Amino acid sequence: MSTPTSNTHLLLYSFPGAGHIIPLLDLTQHLLRRGLTITVMITAADTHLLNPLISLHPSSLHKLIYNEPEITPSPHHPLITKVISTQKLFDFIVQWFQSHPSPPVAIVSDFLLGWTSELASRLGIRRVVFSPSGAFSSSIIHTLWQSIDEIKARNHNRDDNFLLALQEIPNSPEFPWRHVPVIMRDYIKGDQDFESFRTGMLANMTSWGIMYNTFENLEGVYIDYMKKYVGHNTVWAVGPLLPEKDDPVAIMKRGGSSGSLLDHLFTWLDEKVDESVVYICFGSQVVLSERQMHALTGSLERSTVGFILCVKESGSSSLPVGFEDRMANRGLVVKDWVPQLAILRHPAVGLFITHCGWNSILEGIASGVMMLTWPMIADQFANAALLVDEMGVGKRACEGGPESVPDVVELAQLMDESLSGNRPERVKIKELKRAATKAVKQGTSTRDLDVFVELISEM
Numbered sequence: 001m002s003t004p005t006s007n008t009h010l011l012l013y014s015f016p017g018a019g020h021i022i023p024l025l026d027l028t029q030h031l032l033r034r035g036l037t038i039t040v041m042i043t044a045a046d047t048h049l050l051n052p053l054i055s056l057h058p059s060s061l062h063k064l065i066y067n068e069p070e071i072t073p074s075p076h077h078p079l080i081t082k083v084i085s086t087q088k089l090f091d092f093i094v095q096w097f098q099s100h101p102s103p104p105v106a107i108v109s110d111f112l113l114g115w116t117s118e119l120a121s122r123l124g125i126r127r128v129v130f131s132p133s134g135a136f137s138s139s140i141i142h143t144l145w146q147s148i149d150e151i152k153a154r155n156h157n158r159d160d161n162f163l164l165a166l167q168e169i170p171n172s173p174e175f176p177w178r179h180v181p182v183i184m185r186d187y188i189k190g191d192q193d194f195e196s197f198r199t200g201m202l203a204n205m206t207s208w209g210i211m212y213n214t215f216e217n218l219e220g221v222y223i224d225y226m227k228k229y230v231g232h233n234t235v236w237a238v239g240p241l242l243p244e245k246d247d248p249v250a251i252m253k254r255g256g257s258s259g260s261l262l263d264h265l266f267t268w269l270d271e272k273v274d275e276s277v278v279y280i281c282f283g284s285q286v287v288l289s290e291r292q293m294h295a296l297t298g299s300l301e302r303s304t305v306g307f308i309l310c311v312k313e314s315g316s317s318s319l320p321v322g323f324e325d326r327m328a329n330r331g332l333v334v335k336d337w338v339p340q341l342a343i344l345r346h347p348a349v350g351l352f353i354t355h356c357g358w359n360s361i362l363e364g365i366a367s368g369v370m371m372l373t374w375p376m377i378a379d380q381f382a383n384a385a386l387l388v389d390e391m392g393v394g395k396r397a398c399e400g401g402p403e404s405v406p407d408v409v410e411l412a413q414l415m416d417e418s419l420s421g422n423r424p425e426r427v428k429i430k431e432l433k434r435a436a437t438k439a440v441k442q443g444t445s446t447r448d449l450d451v452f453v454e455l456i457s458e459m
């Protein structure tokens, strides 16, 4: 095996947003420990996330600060507009590369940055896709982009209930049209912006390698499928990516610092019985509608559980009047960034109501906490199906989507039942946690990372 040296230099480029940056920085730590030199592209606003790592690895970790390109107003989906705006960084990266005394041998970039494949060809280096989403959802999304014209022709009435069956993917997933990501549902053939987004997504499949934040016991069958799909074996499952050291300070600060309520939150948790508290969080982006918030809070009031409800300031206006006071003896409402991983790892937390962002799912698995799924957009429906139907480690809290509202009585009952007794889902999530721990401690994920580092260092 060739030994990587600090001469092997990689450029890592995340798409902006917590769900993308957090796992990329976790990956950075694992690559640094294996002796690589890393430059991370980052905006000035996000450097506080990278700086603690730089102080640990001052000679091998560097930052390339960029200004977020101006977003040109467009009638399209905000994600398309944002993705297209990143393309304006092409020349900036080329110039940086050309003036670097020892430029990177590869660029590892988010799956939303498909245009970096062309950039890598121009620079004569390799592109590795970093997917902070799982392999199951990725199989679905790439198959859909491949055949979107034909699928849209079949569902020419745009029937929300039209059932899509993707028989080529293992376990033949089936789902209604309303669960297809909105960008695909709205896709207009020939429109420059939609075509540019689609080209970027398809370019991922022609890159030199793909790295998934997942692990073999969870998604091995889909990793194998992706290998067949792209026609080579440089597809790796390197997750769940978590802070490199089990360092409580790093875990507390992962993704950003939290507000002043923090001490109170953990003292409050310390006083609770093991596995008696529901933690509810919808990631970094989703804001519940007023109807959804009323159903959720109504079911919390009706249930008997202890809870932490994380609502981000932008969504707190939809909290029912007096809810916090009425629930003061049973629950905490936090309107700030919380250290999610540290909360999930607390022994008092026994249930996680999640929007099914892939990072949240991996963190729930790594902490051995049963999940109730409430997907909203994007890959989240596929992630929910994987957890509930395939792995049996969760139950559905709500069908999901921007319009869908759970039944108050049923959700209250589900929370109470999920925390009582040794339900099969709780047994299975503990087994899956053990498999995840094994994968990242001298298991399949460490093996895949080692293989990646070995191959990239040979260049």
Ligand SMILES: O=c1ccn([C@@H]2O[C@H](COP(=O)(O)OP(=O)(O)O[C@H]3O[C@H](CO)[C@@H](O)[C@H](O)[C@H]3O)[C@@H](O)[C@H]2O)c(=O)[nH]1
Pocket: 018, 019, 020, 022, 132, 133, 254, 255, 281, 282, 283, 284, 285, 286, 310, 336, 337, 338, 339, 340, 341, 356, 357, 358, 359, 360, 361, 363, 377, 378, 379, 380
């Ligand atoms: O108060 C908070 C809120 C979030 N987080 C962390 O932020 C990340 C959020 O990531 P994720 O759960 O994946 O949710 P999103 O931010 O919604 O992620 C986007 O990116 C993911 C990866 O591609 C996709 O799976 C999602 O659908 C997409 O919305 C996780 O690490 C959380 O632990 C915190 O630490 N504190």
